[in-house]
Amino acid sequence: MDASRVSLLGRLSVASAALADLRAALLQAGDDPDRVIVREIDSEAGAEAEEFVGSPTIRIDGVDVQPLDDEPTGLTCRVYRRRDGRISPTPDPADLRDALRAASIAGGVS
Numbered sequence: 001m002d003a004s005r006v007s008l009l010g011r012l013s014v015a016s017a018a019l020a021d022l023r024a025a026l027l028q029a030g031d032d033p034d035r036v037i038v039r040e041i042d043s044e045a046g047a048e049a050e051e052f053v054g055s056p057t058i059r060i061d062g063v064d065v066q067p068l069d070d071e072p073t074g075l076t077c078r079v080y081r082r083r084d085g086r087i088s089p090t091p092d093p094a095d096l097r098d099a100l101r102a103a104s105i106a107g108g109v110s
Helices: 016-028 044-049 094-104
Strands: 006-010 037-040 057-060
Touching: 006 016, 016 094, 057 094
Parallel strands: 006 037
Antiparallel strands: 006 057
């Protein structure tokens, strides 16, 4: 299978809910939920090197599932806006599914 790279970056102590949602979205897409690359970002230097804007950050083929414009890098907690308008520490599961679907169409996730 020619699969896209699915990554979760962040402070692992606070990213477990996002990891569970991401694995569920992969499973719903018929993909292996255990192929998520989990990388802990634990320093300001690491945050800057990864252009990390907060925990958790989920990227597919290096593209953030909810890109932020002009957000500074750093060891912060990330805030997402759900489709129903609520603020959440994790992306909307529908956004995860859409990002996986878009990667599939582009030739990534099967």
